[in-house]
Amino acid sequence: MTISEQAVPAEQTAATSLLRFATAGSVDDGKSTLVGRLLHDSKSVLADQLEAVEHASRSRGAAAPDLALLTDGLRAEREQGITIDVAYRYFATPRRRFILADTPGHVQYTRNMVTGASTAELAVVLVDARNGVVEQTRRHAAVAALLRVPHVVLAVNKMDLVDYAEPVFAAIAEEFTAYAASLGVPEISAIPISALAGDNVVTASANMDWYGGPTVLEHLETVPVVSDPGDDPARFPVQYVIRPQTAEHPDYRGYAGQLASGVLRVGDAVTVLPSGRTSTVHAIDALGEAVDVAWAPQSVTLRLADDLDISRGDLLVGSADVPAPTRDVEATVCHVADRPLTVGARVLLKHTTRTVKAIVRDIPSRLTLADLSQHPAPGELAANDIGRVVLRTAEPLALDAYAESRRTGSFLLIDPADGTTLTAGMAGTAFADTAVDAAAAAGPGDDEGWDL
Structure with a gap:
C-alpha cells in the first residue's frame, strides 16, 4: 500500500481524476477543430454556445457549424481563422474531469504554448497527415520535453484527406516518436484522426479498421497521471x-x-x-x-x-529532505515579454510565494528549438526566445531542480517598474546539452539599492 493510499480518505480520491492537457500544432492543423469536436461529441457544449457557433458559422458562409469557434473566442481569432491566445476550457465525462488549453500554432506565439503547457500533464501535438512532421511540430515536441510534460499524444489529423492510408500514418508516427524519444519524452502515443469528420476523436472510426488503439477521448480518460504524493x-x-x-x-x-x-x-x-x-x-x-x-x-x-x-x-x-538555499540561480527560461531581457537587467524573481530582487548576470546561450542547437552568448533574449540565464538574487532561495518538481523548480522574472511578467524560468538544466559553466560568467557590478 502506498503512502497516499494510507493517507487519503476514499471520499477525497475523486479530486485526483482531474487531467490538465494542452493541444499544440502548426497553423491549420486543426487544433481548435479537435477541441471543438471533443466538446461537442462528449456532450459538453451548452445549447446557447452551440447556437452562437452556428450563427457565427453562417455569417462566415459555412454550411455546417465550425466547431473550431468553440475555442477561438476572440474577435480577431474568428476573423483570421487562427488561434492567437491560449483558450482554456473545462469539461467532464463520467470517468474524468478535464482542463484543456488550446494553444496557438504560430512561431511568434511560442510563449503562449509555454504558458498553456506549463501545468499540463499531457500534450496533444497535431500533425496534418498531408504535411507530416514539420519544423513547428519539432518545436512543440521540444517545448513539451522542456516543460517535462509526462505524456505526449501525436494526433495525425486530416486522415480523410489521405484516404485513411495506414502507411501515411505509420511513417509520420515513426518519425515523430523517434524525435520525441530523443528529447527524453517518457511516454508517446500516436492516434490517426479526422477532427472534422470525428474519426477516432470520441468514437472509433469505421474508416480505419486497421487501427486498434483508443480514441483520443478514451486515451485522455485512461492515461495514468496520478502519482503518489x-x-x-x-x-x-x-x-x-x-x-x-x-x-x-x-x-x-x-x-x-x-x-x-x-x-x-x-x-x-x-x-x-x-x-x-x-x-x-x-x-x-x-x-x-x-x-x-x-x-x-x-x-x-x-x-x-x-x-x-x-x-x-x-x-x-x-526536515528529512531540505534543499540548500542559494543566491546563484542557473535556469532555462522562456522570455514572454516584448521588451528584451538583457545582461545586467534588474528584475524581481517570484518563486512560489516569495519575491526577491535579482540581477541577470549572464545569458550564456539561446536555444534553437528546430534542431536544439545552441547560439552562444546572444547578449539578450527577445520575445519567444528560450535560453539559459545566470541570476544573482538579493536573498537566498530554496529552489528544487525543475526536473524534480515543476512547482518548486519554476519561477517568474518580473519588471520591478511596472509589474510586467518578463520571463518564465525552470531551475537547473532542462536539456542535458544546455548546461553552462556559471563560474565563467563575468557578471556586472552591483548597483546601489539592489545589494546583490
Missing part, C-alpha cells in the same frame, strides 16, 4: 499567517498555503527556509476541520509546536 519531498510555501485574535483562540497562529508537493502529517519534523529553523507540525486544519495528514495539492493551515518568526514567502519543508 508520498514519493515527493514535502514543500509548503507559506501564503498567509492567520492570527484570529478571538476569545476562543487567543493564541492561534496558523500558516496557510497550498502543499506544492509531498505529504505532511501531525508530528512531522519541518524546517523553515531560508532561516533554517526547525519545529514539528502540531496540527493541520483543512476547511475548518482538524486533520491528521495533508497531501499535495491541498490548501491547508499548518500550526507548529514552536513560536517561530514565519511570514509569507517562507517555505516549510520536511
Whole structure:
C-alpha cells in the first residue's frame, strides 16, 4: 500500500481524476477543430454556445457549424481563422474531469504554448497527415520535453484527406516518436484522426479498421497521471499567517498555503527556509476541520509546536529532505515579454510565494528549438526566445531542480517598474546539452539599492 493510499480518505480520491492537457500544432492543423469536436461529441457544449457557433458559422458562409469557434473566442481569432491566445476550457465525462488549453500554432506565439503547457500533464501535438512532421511540430515536441510534460499524444489529423492510408500514418508516427524519444519524452502515443469528420476523436472510426488503439477521448480518460504524493519531498510555501485574535483562540497562529508537493502529517519534523529553523507540525486544519495528514495539492493551515518568526514567502519543508538555499540561480527560461531581457537587467524573481530582487548576470546561450542547437552568448533574449540565464538574487532561495518538481523548480522574472511578467524560468538544466559553466560568467557590478 502506498503512502497516499494510507493517507487519503476514499471520499477525497475523486479530486485526483482531474487531467490538465494542452493541444499544440502548426497553423491549420486543426487544433481548435479537435477541441471543438471533443466538446461537442462528449456532450459538453451548452445549447446557447452551440447556437452562437452556428450563427457565427453562417455569417462566415459555412454550411455546417465550425466547431473550431468553440475555442477561438476572440474577435480577431474568428476573423483570421487562427488561434492567437491560449483558450482554456473545462469539461467532464463520467470517468474524468478535464482542463484543456488550446494553444496557438504560430512561431511568434511560442510563449503562449509555454504558458498553456506549463501545468499540463499531457500534450496533444497535431500533425496534418498531408504535411507530416514539420519544423513547428519539432518545436512543440521540444517545448513539451522542456516543460517535462509526462505524456505526449501525436494526433495525425486530416486522415480523410489521405484516404485513411495506414502507411501515411505509420511513417509520420515513426518519425515523430523517434524525435520525441530523443528529447527524453517518457511516454508517446500516436492516434490517426479526422477532427472534422470525428474519426477516432470520441468514437472509433469505421474508416480505419486497421487501427486498434483508443480514441483520443478514451486515451485522455485512461492515461495514468496520478502519482503518489508520498514519493515527493514535502514543500509548503507559506501564503498567509492567520492570527484570529478571538476569545476562543487567543493564541492561534496558523500558516496557510497550498502543499506544492509531498505529504505532511501531525508530528512531522519541518524546517523553515531560508532561516533554517526547525519545529514539528502540531496540527493541520483543512476547511475548518482538524486533520491528521495533508497531501499535495491541498490548501491547508499548518500550526507548529514552536513560536517561530514565519511570514509569507517562507517555505516549510520536511526536515528529512531540505534543499540548500542559494543566491546563484542557473535556469532555462522562456522570455514572454516584448521588451528584451538583457545582461545586467534588474528584475524581481517570484518563486512560489516569495519575491526577491535579482540581477541577470549572464545569458550564456539561446536555444534553437528546430534542431536544439545552441547560439552562444546572444547578449539578450527577445520575445519567444528560450535560453539559459545566470541570476544573482538579493536573498537566498530554496529552489528544487525543475526536473524534480515543476512547482518548486519554476519561477517568474518580473519588471520591478511596472509589474510586467518578463520571463518564465525552470531551475537547473532542462536539456542535458544546455548546461553552462556559471563560474565563467563575468557578471556586472552591483548597483546601489539592489545589494546583490
